Amino acid sequence: MPDWETALASTPDISFIDGRTIEDVKAEMVADYEAYMTAAEGKPYTLGRAAPHRMELYAAAAQIYQAMQYIDRGGKVNLLKYSYGGFLDNLALIKGPTRNPAAAASTTVRFTLSALRVSAVSIPAGTRVSMDGSVYFATDVYTEIPAGSRTADVTATCTTPGAAGNGYQPGELAILVDPVPYVASVQNITPTAGGTDAENDADFKERIYLAPGAYSTAGPEDAYRYHAMSYSSAVGDVETQSNQAAGTVDLVFILADGSDPGPEMIQGMLDHLSARLRRPMTDLVHVSAPQKVAYTIDVTYWINRSQAAQAVAIQQAVNQAVEDYKTWQRTIGRDINPSKLHEMMMKAGAKRLEIAAPVYTAVSKIKIAALEGEAVVRYGGLEDD
Known part of the structure; x- marks a missing residue:
């Protein structure tokens, strides 16, 4: 069990209503009623088990206990152990993290000309490719096939965020949706990966727990883990190892579905960790999928x-x-x-x-x-x- 899960699991349970149950509330209301009636009549008063007033008290107790549940929840959502959904998003602002949004899958696409050209062939940014017309990938940047060459490779991102763009194997994205003059064929040369839904509560809690380690840039181990998890909600498990004598940091990660990251995700992670205000100048960062x-x-x-x-x-x-x-x-x-x-x-x-x-x-x-x-x-x- 990761350290953050161990820490939360070992934290004592809290009840903002002192652990009261619906039966406790019913019993207290009946006891109060009997006490008041005894005082008013000057003799012991007992409310019958089927008395209409007992049923009325029970009905009221259900509503009162529901209100107590709201009070209990209102306190608990301010604690990392219990918080969820929008409450967790607001709690996270205290430490700085925000929930990672849904991410789109990416791949590298190769465009091939029908024949060599004496001039460069332009491929506009946003040129779409697909397998069957249901999911589309669009090129990220403008690129060219130089004169005298037949191919050019460019990264492409799924136009729909989420896991739907994952799992297309090399060669499956072979339909050029937006025609480009002189291009005879197109295909992805890497598996599509990295698409995921918005970060779930468990992963977000881990990053909130790790957030204090990131206050001093990415030097400490927890800081590197925090920044790596912040890259994308597609990131699953992350581990780091450092040889400080050589000034190197080795970071490996897998995706949330257990698969290995593709070259686009690895390069994106490296760029993310190498940002000027994130990576210490003395660290040489290596990013890869873990060895098997x-x-x-x-x-x-x-x-x-x-x-x-x-x-x-x-x-x-x-x-x-x-x-x-x-x-x-x-x-x-x-x-x-x-x-x-x-x-x-x-x-x-x-x-x-x-x-x-x-x-x-x-x-x-x-x-x-x-x-x-x-x-x-x-x-x-x-x-x-």
Whole structure:
């Protein structure tokens, strides 16, 4: 669990209404009513369980308790542990961060002429390409195919922010929507990546927690993490490592969906971290996707015979546990840990396991475990308890 999550989880829970429940409010209102009636009549008064006045008090208690819930929420949204949505955006202003907006995917597009030309061919900024006419990418800047050359490469950004522009493989963006004279073909030469929705509350909370480390530019580790997370809401996990004797900072990151950043995202991150008022002059910053440490999954599991009626559901749950393990494992610097796979599959309903792979492997701070091939998950059948 990251430090910021540990810090928030270990912070004591707070109640601005002293933990009162609806039953507490009902009991207090009935007790107050009985006390007032006893004082007024001069003799003990007890309100019957089905008395109309008790029902009236209960109805009022529901409204009063609802108001108390608003009071409790009103206090909690001023605390990082509980805040959310627009409340979190306002709370963040105290420390400076603002929520990253939705980001558009990007790629590099290659334009190819039908034949060599004796003069340069202009490709206007905003020239659109597509795969099927549903999602469009527009070139970011004006470029030219020089005289005597047949191709030119230029970055292009999806015209619609969000994840819809992700995942187009090289060669799939092959339709030139806005014709350019003498251009015979077009295609993306890098996968499209980097598109994401607006930053979610959890990621925004992490940056708010890290914000104080950024007050002194990007020197400290937390400052580099903060500025890297601020680059785009498409950024997922970030880790840094520094060799100060050489003055270098190695920063690796993956995207929110667990995929590697493309060259456009890596260059954009480097430019973002290298801003004049952000990077110390003494730091040489290297940005990349994390190096891979390969692992495989080869496991056999059995189910209790007494659970035969639930066998199909358990098999589905076990398969999902394997998928969840693959997601859990894809965190920068996280050791390859078969014990976690064992724990997750057992919780899903397996009776016992034989795990041939993975084996425990230490992963350095700026590397990441990467599954090699497909996971092999065998169901061994039912076994006696």
